[in-house]
Amino acid sequence: MPESSRRQIFVTRELPGSALERLGQAHDVSVWPHRSPPTAAELLENVAGCDGLLTLLSDGIDEEVMQAAGAGLKVISNYAVGYNNIDLEAASRRGIRVGNTPDVLTDATADLAVTLLLGAARRVREASQEVSSGDWQTWEPAGLLGRELSGRTLGVIGMGRIGTAMAKRMVGGWNMKLLYTARSDRPKVDESLGGRRVELAELLRQSDFVSIHVALCDETRHLIDEAALAEMKSTAVLVNTARGEIIDQDALVRSLRDGGIFAAGLDVTTPEPLPPSHPLVKSPNALILPHIGSATDTARHEMAEIAVDNVLAGLNGQDLRCEVNL
Ligand code: DGY
Numbered sequence: 358m359p360e361s362s363r364r365q366i367f368v369t370r371e372l373p374g375s376a377l378e379r380l381g382q383a384h385d386v387s388v389w390p391h392r393s394p395p396t397a398a399e400l401l402e403n404v405a406g407c408d409g410l411l412t413l414l415s416d417g418i419d420e421e422v423m424q425a426a427g428a429g430l431k432v433i434s435n436y437a438v439g440y441n442n443i444d445l446e447a448a449s450r451r452g453i454r455v456g457n458t459p460d461v462l463t464d465a466t467a468d469l470a471v472t473l474l475l476g477a478a479r480r481v482r483e484a485s486q487e488v489s490s491g492d493w494q495t496w497e498p499a500g501l502l503g504r505e506l507s508g509r510t511l512g513v514i515g516m517g518r519i520g521t522a523m524a525k526r527m528v529g530g531w532n533m534k535l536l537y538t539a540r541s542d543r544p545k546v547d548e549s550l551g552g553r554r555v556e557l558a559e560l561l562r563q564s565d566f567v568s569i570h571v572a573l574c575d576e577t578r579h580l581i582d583e584a585a586l587a588e589m590k591s592t593a594v595l596v597n598t599a600r601g602e603i604i605d606q607d608a609l610v611r612s613l614r615d616g617g618i619f620a621a622g623l624d625v626t627t628p629e630p631l632p633p634s635h636p637l638v639k640s641p642n643a644l645i646l647p648h649i650g651s652a653t654d655t656a657r658h659e660m661a662e663i664a665v666d667n668v669l670a671g672l673n674g675q676d677l678r679c680e681v682n683l
Contacts (some may be wrong), residue, residue: 372664409672432455458660473624508532533549
């Protein structure tokens with residue numbers, strides 16, 4: 358590419374695979390070299406004069422960052438399907454295109470939701486702890502009893518791509534009955550998976566397993582609060598692979614402690630990382646993972662390819678491969 362058409366891109370972390378090399382052939386790319394995200398001040402400093410940004414879900418991209426980048430900023434490509442870390446309205450106002458990386462992480466994330474559901478239901482954390490701490494004494498008829506899955510009711514909050522993939526696995530694999538919430542009816546889901554769209558309160562009351570698959574926005578922040586948890590069965594398992602802030606964590610700690618629900622499997626928390634001293638980490642019936650829903654080699658490589666395609670298209674003034682503020 359001729360010198361004159363090379364643009365300045367800041368990438369907030371190294372990515373797996375060779376996609377960034379492709380970006381570097383066309384443009385001047387600077388990659389944040391550390392394992393931890395840039396601080397807010399470091400971000401402001403590094404974006405100055407950039408035409409494109411390739412960001413992670415842990416980077417808060419607000420109007421101040423866009424302002425610091427300057428008038429040349431054309432595209433922000435988020436290496437995630439979620440984009441709650443970006444002020445979309447500010448980007449749209451400034452004519453900045455925003456991209457994300459959907460579809461390629463659907464299977465990986467649905468697989469992890471199943472892993473958490475099974476792990477929390479069968480008390481894998483406590484069982485594994487018993488082995489590693491030396492507390493395993495004998496085979497006990499009533500030791501570490503968990504919840505059976507087959508034929509029970511799964512409630513999926515948010516029947517989008519990942520929610521549907523999760524539901525397929527549970528209905529097909531464990532013959533579960535399916536309830537879901539969604540903005541509109543999903544006739545195909547009803548037909549192929551025997552699903553029924555219901556209000557949230559009914560889903561919470563009737564489900565044995567509840568899995569969260571909505572995006573984080575003002576409407577869904579603390580959707581699962583004290584009152585919602587109180588609607589759930591005391592035998593229920595709650596799974597969250599979406600965003601931590603959808604659950605009121607203090608209320609969840611109390612519910613897990615007081616037998617309000619049986620267990621939780623969480624891939625996302627508030628904050629991330631969750632300090633080891635946090636009461637949720639201390640709750641034996643909370644199985645917590647460090648936000649690894651999309652962490653398979655296939656998904657993360659494909660996400661990098663889409664994120665780079667999005668930057669390249671945005672710099673060329675073309676529609677992004679996956680655009681969120683059309
Ligand atoms: C996303 O893409 O939004 C996930 O949370 C991480 O891959």
